[in-house]
Amino acid sequence: MPACCLLFHIVLRTHANTPTLNGNQKKLFWVFNKSVEKVGARLFIANGSIEHVHLLVSLPQDMAVTVFVEQLITETRTQLRLIPDFEKFTAWSDDYVAITCSPSQYNNVFKFIRQQKLYHRTKTFRGEYERLVALSGGYLDDRTWTH
Numbered sequence: 001m002p003a004c005c006l007l008f009h010i011v012l013r014t015h016a017n018t019p020t021l022n023g024n025q026k027k028l029f030w031v032f033n034k035s036v037e038k039v040g041a042r043l044f045i046a047n048g049s050i051e052h053v054h055l056l057v058s059l060p061q062d063m064a065v066t067v068f069v070e071q072l073i074t075e076t077r078t079q080l081r082l083i084p085d086f087e088k089f090t091a092w093s094d095d096y097v098a099i100t101c102s103p104s105q106y107n108n109v110f111k112f113i114r115q116q117k118l119y120h121r122t123k124t125f126r127g128e129y130e131r132l133v134a135l136s137g138g139y140l141d142d143r144t145w146t147h
Contacts (some may be wrong), residue, residue, distance in 0.1 A: 007101040015091040019050035023085025035075040054113040
């Protein structure tokens, strides 16, 4: 069996960037951990802010990242709606960022995700998201930012 490590840094944002992830963070990340496991991947760390979540995950070699994210969005949306702390959460945005990471980048990405609260004391989420979209080879369309 071949050895394969597919690491991704994924950022999901709430629909219209609404600040609806302000409930119990331990419950939020528990939902992500269970949801990632359910779709057959491994979560190393999850962290974020009131309108977005960063994940560092390893996917099975036969799973496309688009399939993973679609399943994760569906599963977490369903689970979050069942938790009283997240009653204002309605949906995830249709767009997301998924960037591949080499194993040599693991520690830097892990640290960046772990320090999200500190990072956002001086940086906006929009600026961060634009930078990550650019790193992935895309561009941020202003028309989609509020959806």
